[in-house]
């Protein structure tokens with residue numbers, strides 16, 4: 692990752708594209724404070740983010756960010772519903788169960804609430820990961836190839852959900868995607884090639 696200067700404002704939607712291995716997932720991890728840069732700084736809500744302690748990063752991230760991992764990262768011994776409830780409980784939100792069920796319904800998994808990740812298809816797991824991110828109502832949502840495991844219709848539906856959050860709640864979106872239909876719906880697109888970001 693070299694010479695990257697990037698600002699994401701409230702309500703933005705940014706698509707990041709680029710070849711496999713170019714550093715897209717790494718960039719997303721740095722922006723979300725899941726990883727720290729060897730040089731440089733990430734600011735979140737005007738607060739130094741990447742230079743803080745792991746606890747500070749986790750707290751700021753929890754307050755502001757949702758993250759959909761490329762490989763979903765669901766907790767294997769929790770059901771779909773419990774996976775979605777987990778961050779809500781950590782944040783002390785009311786009605787975690789109702790919120791989890793609402794979002795699982797929104798991604799078309801109302802009948803899969805009590806399944807464990809291993810009992811779900813790849814696309815279903817991806818939709819649980821999306822529901823988990825949507826449920827916290829983040830001001831900034833990072834998603835790493837959020838439609839990568841989905842068929843066309845489910846991909847379109849997830850894109851509609853992402854952009855309705857963007858429109859109605861002002862959620863800023865930073866999406867890594869190879870899906871041109873999804874990328875075109877973003878207000879900005881950038882490409883990453885060998886760790887360098889360009890328009």
Ligand SMILES: Nc1ncnc2c1ncn2[C@@H]1O[C@H](COP(=O)(O)OP(=O)(O)OP(=O)(O)O)[C@@H](O)[C@H]1O
Pocket residue numbers: 709710711712713714715716717718761
């Ligand atoms: N934990 C790690 N330790 C060392 N190198 C890593 C690590 N994770 C990724 N890399 C390397 O960093 C580079 C960028 O990886 P990254 O996962 O960010 O690529 P990507 O653009 O997301 O690719 P893809 O489209 O395949 O998901 C790759 O060369 C990869 O081998």
Ligand SMILES: [Mg+2]
Pocket residue numbers: 715716717761835
């Ligand atoms: Mg990746």
